[in-house]
Amino acid sequence: MKGSVLRLQLLIAAILVTLIARNESDGYRLRRSVLPSFYNLTINIQASRNGGLGYSFIGEVAITLQTNQSDVYEITLHKNSLDISSCLVYNKDRILCQNVTITSLKYDQETHLLTVPLLEALTANENYTLYFKYTGYVKSRGQGVLSEFYKTDKYHSVYITQLEPVYARLVFPCFDEPAFKAKFQLRLGRPSEYNAVSNTRLIGTTKKGNNSYVDHFDVTPIMSTYQLAFVISKYQARGNRSEFAILSAPENYNYTEFSFNVAERVIDAYNKVFDMPYKNLGNEVLLFATSGWFDDNAMDNWGLIILSEKILVQKPGYTDGHTNKEITCLNIAHEIAHMWFGNSVTLSWWSHYWLNEGFARFYEIFLTHQVNVK
Ligand SMILES: [Zn+2]
16 A cells, blocks of 8 residues: 555656656757758957957857748747847858848847747758857856966966856857757867867968967867867877877976876777777867866867866876876766767757766776776
8 A cells, every 4th residue: 555655656746847847948948940950160269458368259150050841930049148240041052031130139038049030931951051240258167168277487378168068058159959969160260379179170270360360170070069169278289189189288298198098098998899989980089188277077078078187187296196096097988988978979858968977987987997007
């Protein structure tokens, strides 16, 4: 009797949780009437007055998208703290079909949903391009594009990104849900004395004005918006930036040998264990960048893993003990596992996050034991 009452209570609780979850997500989730397939994204970090990195950026994004419906009179996506100055819609022949007045854009501050009204319905199964020009802002804490610095004889700025789970919308207007996967191509403007890395290989650099350059990165694999990442810094690379490297402040270069060796052995072991080598997932590059201030310890961006300095840097007498080395191995093995579990195969919604973390947690222990780094 007790058992059946308990089962009834559990059933009622499960129904309530489902109903509450549905109500909470109503109004927040994107409809799947319009799907993006490609983001052509340019972000220009403005130089500050003293020649360093400024606290705002000019962004331009051209999103290729489609619908399979015949009655789509608006496109809804996300943005947060971006000031849009231009919104244009192009058809499949790249002919401008609508210059959308900024005042006609509908924006909900609570849900971050941005709705672009259309004068004519989209034609089903044809490519359109939705273009935005906007200003975004660099933050000193939290998520989005983050500013930090390290000190040698003077202070040096580092800009890193943290976009999981819902912060890509702080960097560019986008369909900021994990199931809305697409390819991305990034161009990144930066002052000349800095260098930049992103998810994929640097394929070219062009000069822009006296003191700035634009780096062009290769097209990413199909991935979620939260996977996009870049680091702008004066970091030094141990290894090859176009393939496999650890990037750190130059004075930490001598202390990244251990983490480099661990990462090399871990990726080799995964390539054997999974019978699907990393490069076959669709990205040739795997970089690790340090962050002195990173709150979350680590972020598994595809091709550009960001790890806290205390994990990647082993300083004699300070962070080179056995326990610390074990933590380094576990963290590197964990973040690399996400290239398979989370990045290549992705959750459809955040309620399945435990699957990402469950697999990565299992393999961090399994692989750390396998590689047996001393
Ligand atoms: Zn994880």
